[in-house]
Amino acid sequence: MKSVRIWDSEKANFSGFVNVEVAQGKIVSIQQAKEIPNPEFVLPGFCDASVTIGANAVGGKTSRAELPKVLLGYLSAGFSHIESVADPNLAPLLKEMAKSKWNGPILSQAQKPILYPELNAGDGAIYQSGFKGTVDPKRNKHFPVFLKEMDNRGFSQTELFSKRKEVEENGHLALAYTFADKTSWEDALDTGFSVLFHPMPEGTNLFRAQKRNFLWAPMFGILYLQEVKKNPEVWKEEQSQWAKLNPHYAKYWKDSLVPEEENSDSFPTSPFSVFASQFQLEKETHSNLLFASGAGHWGLFPGQAAIVEVRLWESLLQSDAKKDERPNESTSNFWDSLFGRKTYSILSIPKDEESLPMIRRRIIQTLTETTCQYLGADHGGKLRVGGPAHFSILTENPLKRTSGIFPIESMVLGGKLVYTSKPTKEGTAK
Numbered sequence: 001m002k003s004v005r006i007w008d009s010e011k012a013n014f015s016g017f018v019n020v021e022v023a024q025g026k027i028v029s030i031q032q033a034k035e036i037p038n039p040e041f042v043l044p045g046f047c048d049a050s051v052t053i054g055a056n057a058v059g060g061k062t063s064r065a066e067l068p069k070v071l072l073g074y075l076s077a078g079f080s081h082i083e084s085v086a087d088p089n090l091a092p093l094l095k096e097m098a099k100s101k102w103n104g105p106i107l108s109q110a111q112k113p114i115l116y117p118e119l120n121a122g123d124g125a126i127y128q129s130g131f132k133g134t135v136d137p138k139r140n141k142h143f144p145v146f147l148k149e150m151d152n153r154g155f156s157q158t159e160l161f162s163k164r165k166e167v168e169e170n171g172h173l174a175l176a177y178t179f180a181d182k183t184s185w186e187d188a189l190d191t192g193f194s195v196l197f198h199p200m201p202e203g204t205n206l207f208r209a210q211k212r213n214f215l216w217a218p219m220f221g222i223l224y225l226q227e228v229k230k231n232p233e234v235w236k237e238e239q240s241q242w243a244k245l246n247p248h249y250a251k252y253w254k255d256s257l258v259p260e261e262e263n264s265d266s267f268p269t270s271p272f273s274v275f276a277s278q279f280q281l282e283k284e285t286h287s288n289l290l291f292a293s294g295a296g297h298w299g300l301f302p303g304q305a306a307i308v309e310v311r312l313w314e315s316l317l318q319s320d321a322k323k324d325e326r327p328n329e330s331t332s333n334f335w336d337s338l339f340g341r342k343t344y345s346i347l348s349i350p351k352d353e354e355s356l357p358m359i360r361r362r363i364i365q366t367l368t369e370t371t372c373q374y375l376g377a378d379h380g381g382k383l384r385v386g387g388p389a390h391f392s393i394l395t396e397n398p399l400k401r402t403s404g405i406f407p408i409e410s411m412v413l414g415g416k417l418v419y420t421s422k423p424t425k426e427g428t429a430k
Contacts, residue, residue, distance in 0.1 A: 001393075003033040006042040009369050009382045012361045014041060014397070022389045025415040030385055041397055043364065043405065044381050045080020045105075045390035045413065047372040048306065049217055050197065052296025053107075054087045057305075058257050059298060067093070069252050071104030073302025074295075075411045075419035076248035078392035081377040084109045085144055085177075086296075088126050089136075103418040108375060110142040111135060113177070114163075116154055131155075131163050135170070140376065143167045144175040145193075147184035154184070160191040180275065195374075197292065199223060199275035200282065215374060217292035218279060220272075220316075221308040225299040227272050229259030241311075242304045245406045247421050249304040257299060279316050286317065286362070291371040303406070310363055311403050317359045357399040364398070364405060389415040 001022075005014040017039060021029040053070060056062045062070055074082055082105050084090055090109045097104055117130035127146075128134075135143075145163070147154065155163075167174040175195045176188035182201045189196075196216040228235050243250035295305035372381030379388045392411050398404035411419040 001040070001042070003036040004040045004042050004393075005397075006030070006383050006391075007044055007364065007368070009044070009365065012365050014399075020383075022412075022415045025389055027383060027385055027387055027389050030383075038395075040409070041394045042383065043078060043392050043394065043398065043408075044368045044372070044379060044383050045377075045392065045411075046078045046306070046367040047081040047083075047291065047375050047377050047381060048074070048079055048293050048295070049083050049290055049371055049374060050085050050219065050292035050294060051082045051302070051305075052086045053084055053090070053093070055296035057253070057296060057299055057301045064096075067096070068100075068102050068104075069248075070302050071097070071102055072419055073248055073252075073304070074105045075103060075413070076408070076421075077246055077303035077306050077406050078408050078411060079105050079303075079306070080379070080390040080411075080413055081106045081108065081372060081375050083107075083140070083142070083375050085113060085142075086126060089138075091138060103413075105413070106377070108140045110144050110175075111139050111172070113144040113146050115146050131159065135172070141172045142175055143172045144177055146177045146179075147188060148177075148179045148181060154187070157187055157191050160187055160193070164192055180270070195290065197290075200278050200285075201270075202274050202278050204278065204282070215288050215290040215370070216285065217290040218275070219292050219294045219309070220275065220279075220312045221300055221305055222294045222297045223272050223275060224308065224312055225259075229299070232259070235259050238308075242307050245307050245403055246303045248419075249301055249307075253301045253304065259299070276316055289313075289362075289366045289370070290374055291367050306367075307403055307406050310367075310405070313363055314359060314402060317362070360399050360405065367405070389413075 001020045003017045004020060005016065006018060006020060007013075008015045017033045017035045019029075019031050019033040020027060020042065021031075051074075053067075054062050056066060056070075084107065087109065090107055094107060096102070112126060112128045112133060114131060114133060115127045115129050145155075145160070164174040173195065174193055175197065176184070176193035177197045178184040178188055180199045180201050182204065185196070185200060185204050194214050196214060197219065199218050199220060200216070228238060239254060243254045291306075291309070293305035293309050294300050295302050297305075300308060368381030370381070372379065377390075379390045383391060390413050392408040394405075394407065395409050396404065396407075398406075408419075409421055410417055
């Protein structure tokens with residue numbers, strides 16, 4: 001690639017013009033180049049910390065026929081690595097990918113999530129009941145514990161602390177999925193769990209409560225769609241935006257889901273504005289974000305799920321919303337219900353505030369270096385000489401417009417072209 005601008009993770013910004021040489025799946029040189037008009041921009045492969053491949057986002061299971069487009073869905077949004085948490089054993093899928101020569105991201109899988117002993121998972125389930133489960137050596141070192149409250153039942157803090165110590169002594173990482181339950185958050189914090197998932201409830205004071213390092217993934221998209229589905233006009237407009245930002249979603253899934261009032265998701269019924277406000281209050285935690293799209297939950301398709309999450313982050317991380325950026329009157333009451341007194345535009349941001357490029361730089365760092373290192377991705381979320389050639393190519397600066405990091409032109413994995421929005425033969429080096 002000649003005279004491109006690549007992401008510099010040390011500066012959290014794009015470099016000057018460089019030539020990048022790729023050979024045998026690795027980046028072998030990055031050298032200064034001459035400046036040209038309209039250069040291409042290169043981003044490291046993104047990482048997603050929580051997806052479910054076996055669920056198809058419309059309430060059913062992913063069929064074998066759907067798997068190739070599901071895998072390409074992640075590539076189409078620039079994801080090189082994803083982690084499954086709530087899937088059965090992915091070993092058969094990995095074999096099928098190799099046998100059928102399907103293009104897809106690099107997959108990893110957490111250990112079976114732990115549920116309360118009262119919630120009997122049954123033989124062969126994707127969960128394990130209680131703390132006595134075994135470790136699968138074919139899975140990674142992430143050990144999730146689901147702390148969802150049910151009828152005042154749960155693990156005691158003594159049990160949680162003991163399990164965390166045991167997990168860490170064996171070289172694993174204990175994770176707490178708390179599902180926005182306040183008591184669960186407090187239990188996780190008090191017992192030293194270092195990675196916490198899902199929105200924090202009102203009054204959590206996470207940064208002040210936990211003095212050690214931590215990461216957390218809000219997964220706002222799951223909750224957000226529960227409110228958007230009740231407003232067909234907003235749903236239609238959002239769907240149009242997702243399709244513009246991701247041609248793969250537009251081709252396969254745009255018209256596959258008609259929102260209904262009822263669904264089986266068991267997430268909190270509190271208004272989204274509660275979680276949005278808490279996110280804004282906990283400003284100290286914004287530097288501790290971990291990216292997890294929740295793809296596979298209702299309404300969240302591969303690639304599109306990341307767009308939903310990032311558009312929410314972009315809106316919520318803005319310090320102020322200008323009056324001329326408010327949505328039109330027909331939807332203003334809806335946005336007020338989502339965000340309270342302040343209305344943040346998710347549908348469009350006509351003007352680029354000075355703060356937005358900085359916000360997008362932070363989001364890119366979260367999608368790359370922070371989350372990729374958490375997953376143990378081989379490129380570490382960076383573009384460097386000697387490192388794996390996992391990257392996406394864009395035709396415009398992604399810092400310049402809303403969610404501009406996702407309309408990619410091509411995706412390269414291990415030096416091979418595995419996805420392109422252009423009519424180019426896949427499987428060849430660019």
